[in-house]
Amino acid sequence: MFGIKVLRSSVRTRRLFRARFHQLVPMQSKSTNPAMQFPCLDKMEELSEQLRNKHGSCPRVDATSSPNNEPNYGRVRSGFKVYKSDQPLFLDYGGVLPKFQIAYETWGNLNSDKSNAVLVHTGLSASSHAKSSPDNPQPGWWEKFIGPGNAMLDTNEFFVICTNVLGGCYGSTGPSSPDPADNSPYATRFPMLSIQDIIRGQQRLVEENFGIEKLYASVGCSMGGMQSLAYAQQFPQGVEKVVTVSACARSHPSSIAMRHAQRQVLMADQHWARGFYYPTPDEPNKILPHVGMKLAREIATVTYRSGPEWESRFGTERLNDDRPPVLCPDFLIETYLDHQGEKFSLEYDPNSFLYLSKTMDLFDLSKSHQDRSNRRKAEAQRLLEDGDSSEKPVRLCDEPYEPIKKRRTTTVEESREDLRKGMESIKDKNLLVVGVKSDGLFPYWQQREIVDLLGNGQNIEHVELDESQSLFGHDTFLLDLEHVGGSIGKFLRKGQVAELNTI
Template sequence: MKCNLRIRTTQVFCRGFHQSSVIRSRSSNPAMQFPCLDKMEELSAQLKKRPSSCSLDATSSPHNEPVYERVRSGFKVFQSDKPLFLDYGGVLPKFEIAYETWGSLNKAKSNAVLIHTGLSASSHAKSSVDNPHPGWWEKFIGPGNSMLDTNKFFVICTNTLGGCYGSTGPSSPDPADNSPYATRFPMLSVQDIIRGQERLVTELMGIQKLYASIGCSMGGMQSLAYAQQFPESVEKVVTVSACARSHPSSIAMRHAQRQVLMADQHWSRGFYYPTAAEPNKILPHVGMKLAREIATVTYRSGPEWESRFGTERLNDERPPVLCPDFLIETYLDHQGEKFSLEYDANSFLYLSKTMDLFDLSKSHQDRSKRRRAEARQQYETQDINDEPTRLCDVPYEPIKKNRTTTVEEAREDLRNGMDPIKGKELLVIGVKSDGLFPYWQQREIVDLLGSGREIKHVELDESQSLFGHDTFLLDVEHIGGSIGRFLREKL
């Protein structure tokens, strides 16, 4: 039996790298269109035509230059010319930290509150005269505010070391040759970031004891680390949607993001910054977009998405396409596209790994102390003309390794490492809809420190918040209210 199949000739005009070619073929159906790929290819073409100068300013077209290069106003900079020796054996010969403040420091210098940011946030937590644009925590800070009342508190927020909004990071010049560090930048720990912040607080501002150390997500890791590293230098500690040690599920999620970003052909192993010799390098915006889309899946919650998007498509009457077609897909696509030029790719990679490495355990602290001492000795004894020898210069050979400690041993190690935090007034907040830092990780912090009157634990269930990990950015009532009440105690 013969089957008569109608065959038609189709012409497919391929965009991007194949723009000049025309494919003629006999096909049962027309080839699918890919507007999402077209858009990324068009942005690559625009980036390739950007100005050849590496001196970027706020007048540059947002499509031609990364946004992080244009965020160069509204903050002050703390400069340290003393080397910072790092937990993984590296060194920053000197460094800068961007910071902003709100309110006034009292005469006793006893009302300072330090805000630690998440992975990609700048120091701009609140609008100011120097930068009137709304900050990322705009509704949580201000005169008479129920959380951080700037009539009472002197609020400090820094852009973390390793970032790209004014603090020293991979996009900053290496003092050895004045070229961007790129992936010559040393790996940081959360504790390294804290030691840099402590210099700003004590050396620049003369504050010997913070009234409070507050942070969410990676910032929540930092607030705990500040109390661990400098227990006598902080009175109250607030940690929101964080943990005492990174867990395998979170590490796995961030690993996937990094792999996607590094697979972008334009990432060039981190050396994608324009130079005089190669002024028209294309930024790895495709990898950044896709990495951010994966990250966004971990930031917001399933219940919220069910109520906002459901499984609705853009147009039920049209055939489905492989590009964004569901409402949830268009949301992720927008978030990724928006972020792709807002943040430096190397900063994203480094600080993502810094989060993975976070560990308050005693053994980790002992190893870090030894490596910092070795880095100091090498730095102080090497000839100024010598090339530095670092662990990364040694050929990397993967080692097959099974777990060598039991769960109970690791937990006891972590408990011992958190001894300096015990006795501190501590507020721990968790969110049940959080998929990145599940609520049981905040319960673990409380359990490890031991219950006591000085520890307060707030856990938001689904009836209180459906925003997942991003709840700390959005929930003024439960997050802001809980922190505000905690700060006002004994004030």
């Protein structure tokens, strides 16, 4: 019903696989045991051949129904609107986007004084399609959380905006977008982004496209929760209420390490080609690094769901206990991971995955991070303004890469105080922080840290779901309408909300 469908291979392809197998495993006249078969590898090689014959094109995958307890990420390539900015966006790490665009969708109506707008921030791989609409009736990734009369985001009451983030691949400017300098895809010429960069792009959309000076609320989960906090930090006067679910104030070494492993697996795929895998007129047969993408997603999926849930769903059961074990997917949990990786491998641009994964690693609300970013942005702007781009293009972030051994130079206490100072602008905001005890990617103590750093004032609400309330781990925010949706809905309705007066 969903995921990629691999067609039967042609006679030529089957012969190719058999020939390759015989080359790798010479047939012996005698053998103690027969050579093991690897249908999982055959399937990936067959897909590579199909993509090569289609000149590397990726099937257009729209959102489809998901089985029970599986989130629908709303990965779509149609039905959205586009905001375009011709003004350069100077980035935290010294790069620049001369111009950019952001894909967005809206639900509900903006009232007369533009005071009922709620900006919904997405996680790493989601599109702007959080909810179905007349322009796109496919279910969105937060389909049950948004709508008329909804307990969380009632579109009779709120004007809901959702964007595809900068760096993404569903309508917003990212690595697959054309570089204005030569009209070829940026690929890994795309500049490194921060969460704050993404926010500054969104703020232009909010202010310039809609004329909204102050959001009623900024709402996000996972990477979206990072964005929600960053919006309040960057534009404290531009938002009334802040919701952050399963996020943190600064990325932790454990999650950085896990995402590093995902990136290394993807970059090791021979077809990644250091990011330049997009087909060109000269090289039309390039193909996506779908194998690395599949494996990276499998690693990621391990961090998205919880051990207790998997114990109840899969246990240690195998597909067939009567057959000998094999090295391809054999346990039920292995087949689940295999499917999750397989369906994602052709739905999302690998370079976007790499860049946004690193953007999450770099997330930091500390004062020192802000100071460094301001210096780099100012230097980037000076270089762009002073450089003669007609003869010699300005090169930013051009220091050679040199691995260095470095030990930590600050104590835990100093680092925490730096973070507290950086979050001062959020301290007086009405804030809801939601954590999930079964979440292994953003453990519940990271949400507690946000509350503690902000002084645990009366303006801050903290909800923590234990395992009796949710076993879905990090994906709880996509699935739990009662506890996550209910908590957000109650928080948003506290205080006076302007009556809807449609313009």
